[in-house]
Amino acid sequence: xxxxxxxxxTRPRVAVLSAVxxxxxxxxxxxxxxxxxxxxxxxxxxxxDVLRALTAAxxxxxxxxxxxxxxYESRVGDNHHHVICRSCGLLADVDxxxxxxxxLTASDGxxxxxxxxxxxxxxxxxxxxxx
Amino acid sequence: xxxxxxxxxTRPRVAVLSAVxxxxxxxxxxxxxxxxxxxxxxxxxxxxDVLRALTAAxxxxxxxxxxxxxxYESRVGDNHHHVICRSCGLLADVDxxxxxxxxLTASDGxxxxxxxxxxxxxxxxxxxxxx
DNA sequence: CCATAAACTTGACTCATTCCAGAAAAGCGG
DNA sequence: CCGCTTTTCTGGAATGAGTCAAGTTTATGG
Numbered sequence: 001x002x003x004x005x006x007x008x009x010t011r012p013r014v015a016v017l018s019a020v021x022x023x024x025x026x027x028x029x030x031x032x033x034x035x036x037x038x039x040x041x042x043x044x045x046x047x048x049d050v051l052r053a054l055t056a057a058x059x060x061x062x063x064x065x066x067x068x069x070x071x072y073e074s075r076v077g078d079n080h081h082h083v084i085c086r087s088c089g090l091l092a093d094v095d096x097x098x099x100x101x102x103x104l105t106a107s108d109g110x111x112x113x114x115x116x117x118x119x120x121x122x123x124x125x126x127x128x129x130x131x
Numbered sequence: 132x133x134x135x136x137x138x139x140x141t142r143p144r145v146a147v148l149s150a151v152x153x154x155x156x157x158x159x160x161x162x163x164x165x166x167x168x169x170x171x172x173x174x175x176x177x178x179x180d181v182l183r184a185l186t187a188a189x190x191x192x193x194x195x196x197x198x199x200x201x202x203y204e205s206r207v208g209d210n211h212h213h214v215i216c217r218s219c220g221l222l223a224d225v226d227x228x229x230x231x232x233x234x235l236t237a238s239d240g241x242x243x244x245x246x247x248x249x250x251x252x253x254x255x256x257x258x259x260x261x262x
Numbered sequence: 263c264c265a266t267a268a269a270c271t272t273g274a275c276t277c278a279t280t281c282c283a284g285a286a287a288a289g290c291g292g
Numbered sequence: 293c294c295g296c297t298t299t300t301c302t303g304g305a306a307t308g309a310g311t312c313a314a315g316t317t318t319a320t321g322g
Contacts, residue, residue: 008319010269028309043271048310050269064197069309083243092241110223112214114254123245139288139299159278174302179279181300200278 005057012042016050020060021074025091028070065091065120081118085125094121136188143173147181151191152205156222159201196222196251212249216256225252 001017002009012035019034020026026034032047051072054060058077064070065084071091081094123129132148133140143166150165151157157165163178182203185191189208195201196215202222212225254260 008268010319012270041271045272045311046270053269062197066193066195070197083241083245085243092243094241110214110225111257111260112216112223112252112254113260114214114252116253118251118253120249121243121245122247122249123243126242129242129244141288141300143301172302176280176303177301184300 001059005059007053007057007059011039012046013050013054015039015042016047017054017059017074020054020072024073024075024093025063025071027068028072031072063091081120083121083123083125085128086122087124087128090125090128092125132190136190138184138188138190142170143177144181144185146170146173147178148185148190148205151185151203155204155206155224156194156202158199159203162203194222212251214252214254214256216259217253218255218259221256221259223256225250 002013007013015035015038016031018038019031023030023034028044028047028051031051032042032044035042035047051060051062055062055072060072060074061076062070062072063082065082068084068089073093075093083092083094084090133144138144146166146169147162149169150162154161154165159175159178159182162182163173163175166173166178182191182193186193186203191203191205192207193201193203194213196213199215199220204224206224214223214225215221
């Protein structure tokens with residue numbers, strides 16, 4: 001995957017990429033933890049750099065919900081969205097409501113050339129909902 | 132407006148509320164600046180507190196786009212969304228594509244009880260688009 | 263196997279936002 | 293209009309995710 005994106009294959013990069021695949025929606029802190037279980041000597045700076053490089057190469061996607069730190073996921077390019085629980089912060093994937101990339105059509109784009117529509121559904125997860 | 136929300140009417144609150152109405156999509160720093168033009172002695176803490184109270188009372192709405200600081204706007208309750216320019220950060224309002232609150236229906240809500248759908252369109256503003 | 267550009271380490275630093283504790287002001291019943 | 297209670301404001305310090313910079317190491321193409 002890294003070579004396919006014209007990125008050098010280094011141990012930290014492989015470890016970060018695996019961690020993101022193994023822990024979807026993990027925040028940076030968790031990823032650093034997961035990476036250090038394999039490579040105890042990586043700096044947090046390296047993880048930040050790698051995550052930025054992977055995001056720029058579209059190998060991972062960065063999500064940054066209001067009131068939360070940045071999280072990363074490995075599902076890319078499939079135009080899916082997210083639901084977040086207002087109470088416990090649980091984050092889940094949701095497939096796009098109307099097919100491929102419907103949300104790209106705003107009724108009035110103000111003259112902007114839009115390339116992505118990001119949708120976040122807010123509510124309560126099943127557990128918090130019954131409680 | 133403040134009384135209607137059962138909030139005490141204080142000078143800082145009035146000033147903050149006016150500032151948000153006068154400068155849509157302003158960040159906290161700008162709001163502090165605008166407020167101090169009228170009331171030079173308000174602390175930044177007061178502005179933060181007031182903004183939180185106003186947000187909780189739904190008199191203003193807080194928006195927190197990725198890679199940006201929190202911004203506030205006075206349009207509330209009309210289910211509108213936002214377009215953001217990837218290049219210059221310009222933020223504009225967009226009315227909801229399909230009427231009242233269409234985005235509330237996710238194809239598969241994972242069992243969540245959803246109460247809001249937040250949509251952010253990313254792209255280039257007219258100016259950055261031509262440049 | 264070598265040169266070189268890209269990636270990593272270390273440690274300090276930024277900056278939005280929050281926490282704290284004491285001082286001040288608003289609103290209410292009288 | 294007056295005190296009392298509650299809420300809000302002030303000022304300063306703290307938090308913490310994320311960034312910067314300089315020097316060292318490492319992957320890769322020839």
